[in-house]
Amino acid sequence: MLRYDKLRRCLVEEDYAFELQELKEPNLYREIFSYGRVPKIPFNFRLNPMEPPEEIWITDTTFRDGQQSRPPFTVNQIVDLYDMLHHLGGEKGLIRQCEFFLYTDKDKEAVTKCIEKDYKYPEITGWIRANKQDFKLVKEMGLKETGILTSASDYHIFLKLRKTRRQALHHYLDIVNAALEEGIIPRCHFEDITRADFYGFVAPFAKELMKLSEESNIPIKIRACDTMGYGVGHAGAMLPRSVAGIIYGLNHFAKVPSKHLEWHGHNDFHRAVPNASNAWLYGCSAANGTLLGIGERTGNTPIEALVIEYMMLRGDDDVDTTIITDIADYFRKELGHTIPPNQPLIGENFNVTLAGIHLDGLLKNEEIYNIFDTRKLLKRPPGVAVNDKSGAAGILHWIKIHLNPQNNKLTKSHPAILEIQDWITEQYTQGRITTISNEEMLEQTKRHLPELFRA
Secondary structure, X not given: OEEEEOOOOEEEEOOOOOOOOOOOOOOOOOOOOOOOOOOOOOEOOOOOOOOOOOOOEEEEOOOOOHHHHOOOOOHHXXXXXXXXXXXXXXXXXXXXXXXXXXOOHHHHHHHHHHHHOOOOOOEEEEEEOOOHHHHHHHHHHOOOEEEEEOOOOHHHHHHHOOOOHHHHHHHHHHHHHHHHHOOOEEEEEEOOHHHOOHHHHHHHHHHHHHHHHHHHOOOOEEEEEEOOXXXXXXXXXXXXXXXXXXXXXXXXXXXXXXXXXXXXXXXXXXXXXXXXXXXXXXXXXXXXXXXHHOOOOOOEOEHHHHHHHHHHHHOOOOOOOHHHHHHHHHHHHOOOOOOOOOOOOOOOOOOEEOOHHHHHXXXXXXXXXXXXXXXXXXXXXXXXXXXXXOHHHHHHHHHHHHHOOOOOOOOOOOHHHHHHHHHHHHHHHOOOOXXXXXXXXXXXXXXXXXXXXXX
């Protein structure tokens, strides 16, 4: 059968109606996931069209998934970070929702205090197990939406839940119906979707959810969870690992509207950010992440990276990106969280240069070796870490950054600069392997350029 596609403005073949495929044994895709070997990335060369939604946004799970990797936040810390998420996302709701646990008294107190902020964004949502009793928690807190764990792969259905696909499907639909009866928007978390049988379980399940949504006139959302970070963005990659294939299939085969579709990725194979970006580009409105990318194992997609990715994709500069630095400082000082020094955007050394030849270019024009105006956008001027590779250019740049000398005649050939360089060279000749500290640089500068310290 042919039908007229209004989006593409041409005749297309009627979509195949995918039905649940019941199996006696789980499909574990052993040719791809052999466990004893690195997972494979197979291709079938099917290309999905890029169809970015009209509107894209970010959702946060710092206080749910993020808390599974660290000591629990205090109530005050959650409120502080929620404030920062609000200011980072702005009034237009770039950060649209924020997901919370609801089980302990502390969880409930944190939700209550955040609700009292009366922010439109991020909207506070819950997360529960696929258990009808848990809806009482959602109702008690007065939340309009909750996430529900609906594991999608045979790894979970057969090996963890000990169910058949049909039993799992009926159980999930029963839980979703319970949410709809309570007037709560269910957000079904398709756990482990990048190891799931898309045509045999994912698409049929999603299609049943859309039927329930139409009958109840209540939106049902789907979060596509790349639980193990297996998703790939390569053109022509095969399911179940293809991000584009998953999003295209949910949009077109299951008829899930983009605004009800969300991507949740993990970073096990360094793909969290590009996978989230691909999900946006291929028809998913929401990308889910956590502050600093915290989360179990290798963590989630970093919210700060999603903010910058959004700005690059949409050309939207109406975002106060300096809040990113405030959040990182809060994690360091208030939470005692160790941020890897080279972590993009927030690490201590993310825009710090060591190589002398790079520093020479940086002195002439910082655009040459700085990703953007980090001083303006992140309150972080380009820095320099001095070592035996920095040369006179590195020493001069350190002085300019830390002391802001008014002496415009100070150059890298100044005798004092060369004397400091000789001292540094001697340090490494004697076997030093660490960088020169700021305190040591300050001492050497006071010794050889005392005029910079006179009032």
